[in-house]
Structures are given as C-alpha cells and as structure tokens.
Amino acid sequence: MQTEFNKYKKDADFVAFKTIHERTRDISVRDGKPDSFHEFDDAGLLIEVMRNGHMGYSATCETTPEGIKHAFAKAIAMTDTSAKFPVFKFDEKIRPPSKGSYQSASKRKLDQLSMAEIYDFLKQTSLRMKINDKIISTTSDAMIITCQQNYMSSAGAEFDQTFDIVINSMAATAREGKETQTRSLHGGRGNCLQIGAEHFNLESALKDCDQISSEALELLTAENCPTETCDLILSPDQMLLQIHESIGHPLELDRILGDERNFAGWSFVQPADFGTLQYGSPLMNVVFDPTVAHEMASYKFDEVGNPAERKHLIKNGILQAGLGSLESQMRSGLRGVANSRASSWNRAPIDRMANINLEGGDLTLDEMISKVENGVIMFANKSWSIDDYRRKFQFGCEYGKRIKNGKITTTLKNPNYRGITVPFWNSLSGLTKPDTVETYGSPYCGKGEPSQIIRVGHSSPYALFKNIEVFGGG
Amino acid sequence: MKTDILAYLKKYTTEAFNQLLADEELAFNLHSEESDFIRFSQSKVRQNTTVQQHEITAQYQLDQRTYRLRYNLTLDYATDMKKFASVLQQLRQDLPKTDPNPQFVPLVNNGLSETFKKATRPSTAEIIPLICGTFADSDMVGLWCSGPLRQAAINSKGQFHYFETDYFFLDYSLYDGPRAAKAFYAETNWNQQAFLNAAQQTKNTLSLLKRPSQKVMPGSYKTYLGPMAVAELMGMFYWKALSRASFEQGFAPLKKLHDKDVLFSEQFTLMENLSLGYSTPFNALGELSPQELPLIEKGRLQNFLISTPTATEYKLTSNYAEPNEMMKSPEIRAGTLDEAAILKELGTGLYLSNLHYINWSDPQAARITGMTRFACFWVEKGEIQGPIQDLRFDETLYNIFGKNLINLTKNQQVYANTSTYLKRELGAMKVPGALLREMNFTL
Numbered sequence: 001m002q003t004e005f006n007k008y009k010k011d012a013d014f015v016a017f018k019t020i021h022e023r024t025r026d027i028s029v030r031d032g033k034p035d036s037f038h039e040f041d042d043a044g045l046l047i048e049v050m051r052n053g054h055m056g057y058s059a060t061c062e063t064t065p066e067g068i069k070h071a072f073a074k075a076i077a078m079t080d081t082s083a084k085f086p087v088f089k090f091d092e093k094i095r096p097p098s099k100g101s102y103q104s105a106s107k108r109k110l111d112q113l114s115m116a117e118i119y120d121f122l123k124q125t126s127l128r129m130k131i132n133d134k135i136i137s138t139t140s141d142a143m144i145i146t147c148q149q150n151y152m153s154s155a156g157a158e159f160d161q162t163f164d165i166v167i168n169s170m171a172a173t174a175r176e177g178k179e180t181q182t183r184s185l186h187g188g189r190g191n192c193l194q195i196g197a198e199h200f201n202l203e204s205a206l207k208d209c210d211q212i213s214s215e216a217l218e219l220l221t222a223e224n225c226p227t228e229t230c231d232l233i234l235s236p237d238q239m240l241l242q243i244h245e246s247i248g249h250p251l252e253l254d255r256i257l258g259d260e261r262n263f264a265g266w267s268f269v270q271p272a273d274f275g276t277l278q279y280g281s282p283l284m285n286v287v288f289d290p291t292v293a294h295e296m297a298s299y300k301f302d303e304v305g306n307p308a309e310r311k312h313l314i315k316n317g318i319l320q321a322g323l324g325s326l327e328s329q330m331r332s333g334l335r336g337v338a339n340s341r342a343s344s345w346n347r348a349p350i351d352r353m354a355n356i357n358l359e360g361g362d363l364t365l366d367e368m369i370s371k372v373e374n375g376v377i378m379f380a381n382k383s384w385s386i387d388d389y390r391r392k393f394q395f396g397c398e399y400g401k402r403i404k405n406g407k408i409t410t411t412l413k414n415p416n417y418r419g420i421t422v423p424f425w426n427s428l429s430g431l432t433k434p435d436t437v438e439t440y441g442s443p444y445c446g447k448g449e450p451s452q453i454i455r456v457g458h459s460s461p462y463a464l465f466k467n468i469e470v471f472g473g474g
Numbered sequence: 475m476k477t478d479i480l481a482y483l484k485k486y487t488t489e490a491f492n493q494l495l496a497d498e499e500l501a502f503n504l505h506s507e508e509s510d511f512i513r514f515s516q517s518k519v520r521q522n523t524t525v526q527q528h529e530i531t532a533q534y535q536l537d538q539r540t541y542r543l544r545y546n547l548t549l550d551y552a553t554d555m556k557k558f559a560s561v562l563q564q565l566r567q568d569l570p571k572t573d574p575n576p577q578f579v580p581l582v583n584n585g586l587s588e589t590f591k592k593a594t595r596p597s598t599a600e601i602i603p604l605i606c607g608t609f610a611d612s613d614m615v616g617l618w619c620s621g622p623l624r625q626a627a628i629n630s631k632g633q634f635h636y637f638e639t640d641y642f643f644l645d646y647s648l649y650d651g652p653r654a655a656k657a658f659y660a661e662t663n664w665n666q667q668a669f670l671n672a673a674q675q676t677k678n679t680l681s682l683l684k685r686p687s688q689k690v691m692p693g694s695y696k697t698y699l700g701p702m703a704v705a706e707l708m709g710m711f712y713w714k715a716l717s718r719a720s721f722e723q724g725f726a727p728l729k730k731l732h733d734k735d736v737l738f739s740e741q742f743t744l745m746e747n748l749s750l751g752y753s754t755p756f757n758a759l760g761e762l763s764p765q766e767l768p769l770i771e772k773g774r775l776q777n778f779l780i781s782t783p784t785a786t787e788y789k790l791t792s793n794y795a796e797p798n799e800m801m802k803s804p805e806i807r808a809g810t811l812d813e814a815a816i817l818k819e820l821g822t823g824l825y826l827s828n829l830h831y832i833n834w835s836d837p838q839a840a841r842i843t844g845m846t847r848f849a850c851f852w853v854e855k856g857e858i859q860g861p862i863q864d865l866r867f868d869e870t871l872y873n874i875f876g877k878n879l880i881n882l883t884k885n886q887q888v889y890a891n892t893s894t895y896l897k898r899e900l901g902a903m904k905v906p907g908a909l910l911r912e913m914n915f916t917l
Contacts, residue, residue, distance in 0.1 A: 030723070034539070034575040041545040041561075044527070054519070060526040061546035064553070067526070074524045078510065081599045082519040085606040116571035123573070137723040173724035180724045180838055259515045261654065262616040262647045265830070265847075343896070348521045385833040387845040387864045392917045394843045394866060396835055414836055418866070418917055449617035449645075450511045450523070450894035473836030 044345035053089030097156035106196025224472030231375030253324025265388025280425030296441030296457030361431025414473030616646025696823030809882025
C-alpha cells in the first residue's frame, strides 16, 4: 500500500490512506446446538483528501492499483465540488503527523483460538443454563474480533494499531404459564473487552450460567417493580447505558455543532456550559480514557492520528470538556479529545465516544444499601430510550431487588425508571469504592449519516440516586 | 475500465462451484454498492464520501452443517479466486468440528432471474449546488445518497437470482433555532419541480412552528400520528415481534394477539407487500416470497414471518421470509379519514408528525416507550395552537392499534428504506396516519 500511497500523496493539499482488515467470528449456540455461525473478513481502504480546506473521502474494497486510481479520482472530483460549499475551512492541524503502534493487551492472541475451542465453550455454557423444563431457551454466543488498522499521510503520519476484542453473552429465557422472563450475563452484549483467548475461562463461565438460569426462574414468580418515587441503586451493568446515553452522547461536539440533528439528534448542552454547568452532584467525576488496558475502546491514536489521552469530562459535577475531534475543536473553539473514529474503512471518521468512565467513591455496596430506607436496586440493561436532546430518558433492567430499611428484601421483575438528565445526575448521592468498578461496553453505538456503529467502553461503580421515578411492566 | 459486476459474478461463481467436492454445497449472496453520500449541515457540505463496496457471503454446507463467511471482492479475478481458495480451505477445516444444525436446509435450485431498475437523477456534481442553493435561505441538515446497488442469491444447485437498482434519496430536516421539520425526497425519477415543491412544503411546515410554544403536561391525550410517526411505530413490528423464531424462543410481544386474548382494531391490517417494488423478489436463500402476505388482518394475527430454517426446526410451513424474519416491504392498509378532516376530527389534542427512539418497555405486554420529535403540535378545536416541547410516551401496541384506534387516513405515504448502517438497505414501507382516542404520555 505504501507504493500506491506514494503515487498520490502530492496530488492534493493533504492525502491519507487508511487500511482496515478486520475478522469477526460471530458464533451462536442455542440449547446446546448450533444456531448461527457467521464470519466477516472485511478489508478495504479509506482515502482522505483535502482540497481548499475541505476534507473529502473515498472508500474502496477494490484495493488493486486500478481500483485505487479510480477511487482517488472520485475523491478529488467530489471534494472539489463540495469545497465550493464547505461548512468550515480546515487546515493541516486536523491531521497530526503521529507515528507509533498499539496492540491490545492479551496473553494468547485471538487468531490462535480455533473454531472447535469456541464452539465447545459455547455449547457447554449453553447446556449448563438448561437446568429446568421451565427454561425454554438458552443462548451462548461470542463475537471474536481481530482488527488491524494502518494509517499513513502526506503530513508524515504513520501508525498501526491491532485490536483483539471479545464480546461474549449468555442468556436464559424461562416461561411458566403466561409469564416469560429472560436473564443474561450483564445484559445483551454488554460484556465486551479487549482481551485474548484467555477470556474463555469455562470454570468461571459455568458459575455465571448457574446464576443466570436461577435468576431467570426466580423472576417468573417475582412481584412487579412498584410504581413510586424512591431511592435507586444502579449496578455497573446498567450504569454503562446511563453513562452512554446521558453523558456520552450529549457531550459529543458534532452533535452540539448540529451535524447530527437530522438523525441521532442535537444536545441540551450549549457551548457556554463548558466550565460552568453543574451537570451532576459533586460526587460525579467522569473521564474520557482510551488508555485503559482491556477496556473495549482503548487505542494509542484516534483514527486521524490524534494521540489518546485521559481527560476529565466532568469534575466534581462541573462540566469540563466535550467529546470533540480536532475538526470539531477547530470549528467550535472548545476543548476536546482524541475521538475521531469510523465504523470501518467505508465510512468517514466522526466524533465518537471511546471509553467513558465514572470514577469510584467511598462506600462499600453494603454501606450504600444500608443508607436506603425505601428503594430498588436494578441490574443489567434491557431497554433504553432517550430524546434527541438527551434530556428525558427511560431505561429498563432485567432484574431488581427491593430495599427496605437498609436491607435487600424481595426480587422484582420488569424494573424500569425514568428521569431528566441533569436533575438525575444531581440526585447522585453515593458511589461505591474504586475496587467495585466493573468494566463493560457496547459494540453497537449508532450515529452518523451515512450511519455507523462503533465500539465503546464504560466502567462504573454502583451508584445511588435519590427520589427517582421507578415502575414495573404490564 | 469499469467492471461488469453481473458478468464478473457469473464467472467467479462458476469457477467456485467447479472446486466443490461431491457432497459439498455452496451458496453465494452478493451485496455490491457504488454509493455517493453527501452529508449536509447548515445547508452546506459537512462530509462527502464515495464508497465502492462488494461483499460476497459464502454459505458452505456439508453433512447437516452450515457456516456463512462474508468477505470483499477486489474485482481482480486472480486475487479474488485466491481468496476463495483460502475461504474454502478454512470452511472445510472448521465445519466438521461442530454439530448438525437443527435449522439445516439443503440447497435447492429456486430458479433464475435478472432484474434491472434504474433511476434518472442528477449527477453528484449537479446535486451538491442544487441542494445547497435550494436551502440557502434555511438551516438544512441531512444526507443525500445515490448510486447503484446490487444483490444476488446464487447456489451450486444452479440457482442464480440477480437484482440491480440505482436509486437516490434526500433525507433531511430544516431547523429554525430548536424547531424543526422533517422530510424525505425519493422518487423513481428525479423531478425538479416536485423536489422544489416538496422543499417549499417543508419550509411552510417550519413556519407553523413559529407559533407560541405550548406546554403540555404528562397525561393521556387524543392524538393524531402522521405517517412518519406511524412508520417509526412500524419499527417495533420489525424488531422481532413478527418473527416466528423469536416467538418460539420466548420473545413474543404479540403472544396475546396470537392467543386471541387481545385483538387489534378491525381497521388495522398489516401486510408484507413486495409489490411496492423496493426490495428483491427473492430472499437470501433465493426463494421467491409471496407478493403479498397478510400478517395482521382486520385486527387478527394471520401469519408470523417464517423462514425455511425456522420452519425446519419447528416443523412449520415456511412463508419464505428472510432468514432474519424481518419485514422487507410492509404496508398498513389505508383507512377512511380524509387528509382535510384530520384537524377537525382530532378536535383538541396532539398532532405528532414524528416519533423517535422507540424501544420495548415491557415486551410481554407489547408495551413501548419513545419520544415525540420534529414538528409536533397542540391542537384546540381543530386549530393548531403551536409546537409542543418533546414528550415521552409509554403505551402498548394493543392500545395504539387496538382499542384506541379511531381511524386511519385514506392517504398513505411510501418511505424508502434510508438505513445506511454498514451498507445501504433495500426495502420500503407504506403507511397511513392514525387518529387515536388517547395516548399515554409520561414525561
């Protein structure tokens, strides 16, 4: 590819070639038998060209000299037309000349993991959850991703990054009469990490299976979550969604600048809010941190070469910085982060989350529960919805427990809650200690026109919120 | 020189099938697109991307086992055949290490077809100044998408179905501060005057939003849902509600409808209607799906979407749904409500043009939650009073399309699928507006 790049690197004000080669094995086993075996071996090239201050893109899987020539010519033609109507005129500062490499931390590379090993793990875990005739379906699946990314630019950038990623989920569905309930490992596909084959620890997974299936059965006879305003404790595997939807998205600078208004939406956050808005209670400290080993969206550079650094987004409850790439920083004059990312070679990079983490507090979980006179604790996300300005949300969880007079009492099914972002975060009144922080993520964050999904990571302790509207199903 | 994709595909698949051993079966699915995406913000170009993407999925079958492996074609024959050889070697190595699949369907020859459709449209070089010029007096944000798209379902038993189309859409909204109106423009052939008229109509809708904002408290209100709002609700029928496999495996929002514990309104009929012409006539297996399939007819569940793999596993009869058992081209049949009578029939209540971010809040009860979005109004005595602040609803499909459905509009709108996640999607939906006795708003 270097030879091809050299042919074109002087043919525009700026030229970059990004190649992606990503292999995804998506294997699903249901009731101990094959459900679906899909694999995607995706390879292609994204060409970036800057003409007269406007950046344009051409993507192709025709990575032959002829295909690249055609793609480059299309990039120039379309960008020249678009450059007459630009939203903003950029300069070369949006593409730094970074050099280096990154590799996910792993003990055994995922490309050494055989189909037989994966299938055996999924089969055994799927069968383990079938503990009772009331369990009507058990699913165990894994997405195993190896991704190689290479970037070179006429500004002198040259870096490569290799990611090993596992997304592993297990779920059991129980039915009795007209009642059906599903319990899973941390909700849908929340169990995501950059890790090697060592992730597949059968002994530990079988213990998870036992808990999943017994809780699915427990939910069949549980009472519905009450409808009332009370204290609410959210587990880290629900907090991941709360952080994602009500902190991550509203802080994206391209949303604040209005680029997403037709699709994903705008934001309640205004440029003047940075440095002033009391986003949450003083307990709230949120960081953008793509430097955490094993978290889903860690990297050394974003996809245009901006070096990744840990930065506070919210400190002691006050909004500090947005999630804006070098392009959005130049457009808005606001501070941002290294977050220019694309779903693959066939989409242009935009402002995305990476790892957005809520830092721990000073309570043990028992101490937190003991502070609740009347409340509910909820585990594992199963439903999510929020408005296009990221104010009014409603989330649902798989499993809940009632808390009365500082003690956990009965199991609750269909636990849901709703609120408004800033008042909700200002009602935060306790966080468990850093050693209770758990790390999850999502492979499916959607945004952009044309649309993109991206992988994100979120870590959080347990969090206590006061006076929240909770309710059940039916 | 530009490659003839159809000729290339024939040559490639013929050679691939020649490499199979006696008991091996192989099917290919093609998704090929040459897409121009122009992203607009503030009526100017934010990003322009052109994409050449040719994905092929090899479905390899042997001894009751199936594995699907998708990869990209470079359109260099030697490179692509070399890739195929390595794919085949991997499949031969991996598949025997698994167990027989309960959904296994032996490949059969479902026939031959070649379909070509083509839109006439301005070139991308022409469309950029045209769109920027048309909306120069507005704050427009959205996406132009155009270019050829090809899909095929081919197998080693002799089946060869090929579909090629070339279409465009402009999916956009106009803003005036925080107030916005949403629109689409997509036709078989570009009509400059129709486009300009539609743009003006969107600007007119935006001007209605200049009226004083109305504060509406949570509660139940008589509600009119415009076709775009109904289209958003339709998304929940896509989301596993009509999938037979999901139903069997416990995710069954329409179980009460199936068991006849609750019915939808007699006015509600939902069809899968491929005759809208926006999707391939064949499914991923190459089976020819019926042109029309009643799903819910006069309020009663008539059919789930049943793919042949699901039919095999649960010993049912296939209706040749896609393997993912999602609708491709649904239609909610029209009602009798005249466009001109909507406000009068609504009287006092909410007029909702769009809904947003809908999700199941209790799937067992077919209960959903979501938000109002874009041009939504408070109406009193048949007159629009002004735009509302966004409201959250939490309501069951049984209430919306059942006991609370007063009428559906005579007028139906067709919306081409504008989804571009990973790749462009074919398909469309045809929906009317809906007048509801009440709808429950919670926040």
